[in-house]
Amino acid sequence: MDKSPPETINTEARRASHGAVTLADVATLARVAPITVSRALNSPDSVSETLRSRIRTAVDQLGYVPNRMAGALASAKTKVIPVIVPSLSNVVFIEVIEGVQETLTAHGYQLLLGTTDYNLEREAELVSALLGWAPPGVMIAGLRHLPRTNTILKNAGLPVVEMMEYGARCIDMNVGLSHVRAGMEMAEHLLSRGYRKIGFVGTRLRDDYRARQRYDGMHRRLLESKIASDMLFDYPGGGSQQLGWNALGDILKSNPELDALFFASDEMAVGAILRAQREGIAIPGRIAIAGFNGLPVSTLVTPSLTTIISPRKLMGHTAAEMLLARIAGGSPAARRVNVGLELAAREST
Amino acid sequence: MDKSPPETINTEARRASHGAVTLADVATLARVAPITVSRALNSPDSVSETLRSRIRTAVDQLGYVPNRMAGALASAKTKVIPVIVPSLSNVVFIEVIEGVQETLTAHGYQLLLGTTDYNLEREAELVSALLGWAPPGVMIAGLRHLPRTNTILKNAGLPVVEMMEYGARCIDMNVGLSHVRAGMEMAEHLLSRGYRKIGFVGTRLRDDYRARQRYDGMHRRLLESKIASDMLFDYPGGGSQQLGWNALGDILKSNPELDALFFASDEMAVGAILRAQREGIAIPGRIAIAGFNGLPVSTLVTPSLTTIISPRKLMGHTAAEMLLARIAGGSPAARRVNVGLELAAREST
DNA sequence: CAAGAAAATGGTAGCGCTATCAAAAAATAT
C-alpha cells in the first residue's frame, strides 16, 4: 500500500515550509486527494456532500487559508483589479474608487490601489508593475497616457476601463464625462446671467488636464460669444479650500475688473465663498462664483454654489460593471459611456 | 550538446501558455540561464556588467513583465500590504491611507485596499481573504475586532499595525490617539468657557465606537465637574455636512436648553455652522459648536471652528514606517505610538 | 605560475495550487 520511492523517507521538503497550513494538509486530514479539496472549495457542487462536509471540517480545524498566489499561478486567474488614479487628495477620485470598490467587492474581487501623483512616467511604471499580478482587467483614470502605457495596456490584451473623462479614443472601454462640454455649459450659464469678465481658477493645470479642458471649453464658448473674455489663473498652493480662499483675495485685488470666477473644484469655490463671507464681499454682487463637481456642501454654503454635478459614484459603479462584464466573457452594453453632467444654477451666480 | 530526453520533441507545454513572455524567454534570447535573469533583475550587483546589459536588452526587446505570483510563490515574499479600513467616505481614513500609501510606495510596496463598512464580521472575512496573499504585514484600523480576527492575525505571525486609536492592548503594534482623551479635553475646554448643557452629535455610533469613546471621555469629565451635563444624539442620515446641517435645526428645537454641541466630526460641525449662518443663529452666542479632526476648512468658516486636530497623515506615515521596519527584520523604535492631539480653541466656542 | 579565494554562472528541485486526463463508483438503461 505504501510504495514510497526510496528517497522519500522524510516527507519534509528540503526547503523549510513557512509553517502555513496547505491544501495538502487539509487533504491528509480529510483523507482525500488534494485536488478534491481544491474542488470542494472552488466548485462545491462537483463534490459529494459526504466529502464536502468532511473537508469543511478539516479546513476549520486547521484554520486553512488558501494561498492565492499558488492558485492564481496555477489557474492564471486572479481576482485582484488594479485601480490607478492620480491622487487621493481629491474627493472626486475617492468617490469613484468607492463606487468601484462597492461593485468589485460585491463580485468577490479585490482592489489594488495605485496613485501616480499626476505623473505619467510614474503611471507607466505602475501599470507595468501591476500587470505583473496578472490581473483580469485594469481600471485607470484618464484618457491621456504615455504612448508606452497605451502600448503595454493594449498588448496585455486585457479589458481596460479608462474613467473620469469621456472621449473618442480609448484603449478599450471608457466611462466618463466631457470636461470640455462642462466648461462650455458653465460659460453659457455665466453669459446668460450677464457676466462678461470671467476668470478660471485652477491649480497644477499642467498636470490636471481635465480641469484645463474645462477651461478650454469655457474659453471657446466665450470667444464665440464675442461679448465676453476670460483669464486663466493657475494658482499654486496646498489644500483646495485654502487655495480658493487665498485666490479670491489676490485675484480681486489684481484683477478688479473680473465679475465672475469659475473654480476648478467645488472645494476651491467654497473656500472663496467662505472668504467672501468673512470679509463681507458680496456674492454674486461684487463677483460671481462657480464650482465643479456638485459636492453636497455646495448646497449648504451661503450663497449656495452654482456648480456642475458629476455622477462620481455612478462612474465608479458603471466602470466596474463594464469591466466585470468583459471579464466574465460577455461584452458590456456599450464600450463607451458618457455619464453626463448637470449644471445646477444657484445663488452664487 | 543537445541531449534532449526522448519525449521532448516539441518544447511547447501541454497546457497552452497565455502567450505572456516569461523569464525563460528572456533567458533564451540573452543566451543565459533563467536564474541569471532572475538575479539580474532582483540583485543586479551579483551579475556581471556584460550579462546584465545583455539581459536588459532582451527584457526591453520582449517587453517582459515579471510574473509576481510566481516570484512570490517561489520566494514566499510579497510586496503587497493589505490595508483595512471601515470606509472611504470619511476623510480621516483617506488621509491615513494617503500617508500609508506614500510611505509604502517609496519603499516599493503596493497597497491592497479593503473596506469593512464598519462590519466586524466582514472585517474578519477580509483579513482571512487578504492573508491568502501571503503579505509581509497587515495594516488595520481600530483596536476592536472579533476574537476570531485577533486569533487569525496573531497566528499568522506577521507584523500587524493597528491604526487610528491608541490603547493598551494591541495585537502587535499600534499607532493612534486616545479618543477618550480627546473627549475629555473638549469637555475641559467647554467647561472653561462656561458651557453647561452640552450635546454630543454623532452618527452610527454603535459602529463608530471611536466617536463613542470621545463621547465617553467628555461624559466622564462632565460628570466629574458636577456642574455640567450632557446629552447624546445618535443622528441618522447620509453625508456628514448635511447631517450637521439637519441636526442643528432639529436639536435646537427639541432641546433649546443646550448651550454647546460637540460634533463627531468637523464636517458635521461645518454643516451646522453653515446652517446657523443661513438662518442667522448666533454662534457661539446662541449655541457653541465644536468639531473633531482639524480639517483645513475649520479655519475658514465663520466663526472659525473649535476642534481637535489629529495628525492623520502622520499616523499613516508612522504606521507604515513601523510596519516596514518590522518587515525589514529590525524592530521599530516603539511598539506603540501615541501621535497625540491638539485642541484648537477658536471662535465657535 | 601554481594554489587558493572570490566572483559569476548554472542545474535542480520545488513553492502550493489547478488543468487535464484517467479511473473508479454510482446511477441508469437494456
Place this chain on the structure above:
DNA sequence: ATATTTTTTGATAGCGCTACCATTTTCTTG
C-alpha cells in the same frame, strides 16, 4: 444480469519563478 452513461474521485504534470548547492571562471597572492 450486463452494458452504458453519468457522477465522483484521483494521479500526474506543470504555472513561472527563486532557494539552494554545484560548478565554472576570474582574481589574488605567495
